[in-house]
Amino acid sequence: MTTADAADDLWDFALGRYARPGAQARCLSLQDDHGYDVCELLWLAWLAEHGREPAPDATQGLAEIRHWQETMTRPLRQRRRELKAALETRPRLSELRQRLQQAELLAERETLIRLAELPSRRVASPTPYDPLAAALALCAAWAAPTRAAQPTTDLGTTSSAYATLQPLLALWLAAAPDAEPNPSC
Numbered sequence: 001m002t003t004a005d006a007a008d009d010l011w012d013f014a015l016g017r018y019a020r021p022g023a024q025a026r027c028l029s030l031q032d033d034h035g036y037d038v039c040e041l042l043w044l045a046w047l048a049e050h051g052r053e054p055a056p057d058a059t060q061g062l063a064e065i066r067h068w069q070e071t072m073t074r075p076l077r078q079r080r081r082e083l084k085a086a087l088e089t090r091p092r093l094s095e096l097r098q099r100l101q102q103a104e105l106l107a108e109r110e111t112l113i114r115l116a117e118l119p120s121r122r123v124a125s126p127t128p129y130d131p132l133a134a135a136l137a138l139c140a141a142w143a144a145p146t147r148a149a150q151p152t153t154d155l156g157t158t159s160s161a162y163a164t165l166q167p168l169l170a171l172w173l174a175a176a177p178d179a180e181p182n183p184s185c
Contacts, residue, residue, distance in 0.1 A: 007116040013049070014042045014112055017172040026168040034161040035145030037069055039108055041165070043115040044142055045172045048135035054142055055119035065114045066146065073111060074146075076104040135169045 001009065017023060018038075030036040040062075047053055054062070080100040083093050123134060 003117050007113040010043060010046050010112050010116040011109060013046045014039070017042060017045070020171055023168060023171055026164050026171070029164050030161060030168070034164070036143055036161065036165075037066070037146055039069070039111040039115060040065075040143055041139060041168075042172075043112065044138040045135045045169055047120055048131045048138055049173055051123050051125065051129055051131075051134075052120040053123050053134070053138055055121045058118040058120065061114070061118045062142070065111060065118075068107075068114065069111055070146070073104060073107040076100055076107055080104055131173045132170055135173060136166065139165060139169070 018027060027038045027041075030041065031038050044054075080097055083097040083100065086093050087097065123129070125134065
């Protein structure tokens with residue numbers, strides 16, 4: 001698969017999985033309550049579904065992507081959210097909020113393109129391969145809260161983040177037809 005094909009495949013995966021019933025609320029909880037980057041979680045689930053894992057040399061590229069998210073995507077999201085409350089008294093700001101949402105989505109798509117470009121390798125796995133177990137292991141090894149104020153618990157089975165992540169990954173990796181993509185996620 002070419003890099004462009006991988007990026008398109010990851011984007012389609014992300015849109016389809018985010019649109020599954022119940023996924024959006026879990027994603028927002030992991031993002032807002034636990035500080036996890038949903039794009040990273042989608043990337044790790046996508047890799048697991050394909051029987052792949054990040055190569056050890058993906059670390060530097062992932063750090064650069066996290067910087068992109070910190071300096072570009074999250075500020076756009078914050079500004080868009082700030083405008084939501086202002087709409088009650090200033091409805092004319094609706095168009096600006098919509099444009100910020102479009103810019104945020106484009107920034108997230110760029111994130112997914114960059115994630116798809118990171119080196120990965122085929123997983124040497126036992127038979128039968130369990131994508132859910134693989135995705136949980138990848139998230140435990142690679143995903144990290146993006147805010148310093150996060151609790152010190154990791155994605156171990158006792159954390160509240162795990163209680164949200166495990167059913168989300170099960171939902172994403174279940175053999176189910178995807179809902180209609182929601183490009184305004």
